[in-house]
């Protein structure tokens with residue numbers, strides 16, 4: 034009997050750093066594989082989103098929401114979406130990975146594939162099938178976790194979760 038795969042998690046963190054972006058993170062091999070998506074994910078299958086791969090983050094970082102005071106990633110982090118995903122085909126190693134997202138907001142089949150023309154860390158994130166919803170980034174402004182806006186988080190700061198801040202060695206703010 035095949036072993037039932039355990040649920041893998043994903044999270045999308047809206048990150049108001051020097052430049053606003055959305056960090057898309059997939060649990061894999063015990064860490065969070067991470068991409069910075071400048072425009073955020075789209076739920077229109079015709080829209081491709083540039084996703085720049087960044088450092089793997091420690092798994093507990095999925096729960097971080099608050100203010101990074103200085104250093105790497107300085108700025109405000111809002112949990113824009115969270116949920117689970119199921120691998121469908123391909124793999125990150127192969128540079129093309131299809132998966133089924135089951136988040137509060139993002140639902141449907143998505144793909145990440147390498148987009149070498151834009152650099153070695155460049156990927157495309159695209160919804161392949163699911164409910165077509167225009168402009169989800171504008172539609173959902175509040176945290177799925179706390180209901181707060183990014184401005185409210187910036188004022189209220191963290192909810193006691195400073196310990197899971199992540200500072201990669203030898204990196205400047207990004």
Ligand code: MN
Nearest residue numbers: 048056069106
């Ligand atoms: Mn970020």
